[in-house]
Amino acid sequence: QLVESGGGLVEAGSSLRLSCVASGRTLHVHTMGWFRQAPGKEREFVASINWNGAETSYAASVEGRFTISREHAKNTLYLEMNSLKPEDTAIYYCAKSRTYGTTSYRAIEDYDAWGQGTQVTVSS
Secondary structure, three states: OEEEEOOEEEEOOOOEEEEEEEOOOOOOOEEEEEEEEOOOOOOEEEEEEOOOOOOEEEOOOOOOOEEEEEEHHHOEEEEEEOOOOHHHOEEEEEEEEEEEOOOOOOOHHHEEEEOOOEEEEEEO
16 A cells, blocks of 8 residues: 655745655565646656666656655655646655566556555645
8 A cells, every 4th residue: 555645735936745655565676656647637757766766767847856765664755846836736646666666667557556646736
């Protein structure tokens, strides 16, 4: 089970840190990713990190503003979001890769377990 937290309502230019805790399983060997879905839009890739954190990948829209990281000891995934914009408003989901996490997968179909999501709202 994946459980996200840390969402909220903030003003443009603010920062938030999302967390995703895994219970009942270890995620150490998997790539982990963050995706988001805005109202009326399809779910889209935000960021991913391979099993040991050596490789990360970001969507162009968040590159330079968001940072993905993971802490194996806590079985936790993070997404540090800075300089937030109104267009970042969405439900954010964490996900676990289907296979071993040798690379930072970007496609939704590469993931097979999802959290329930946490709402991020950025006001202008």
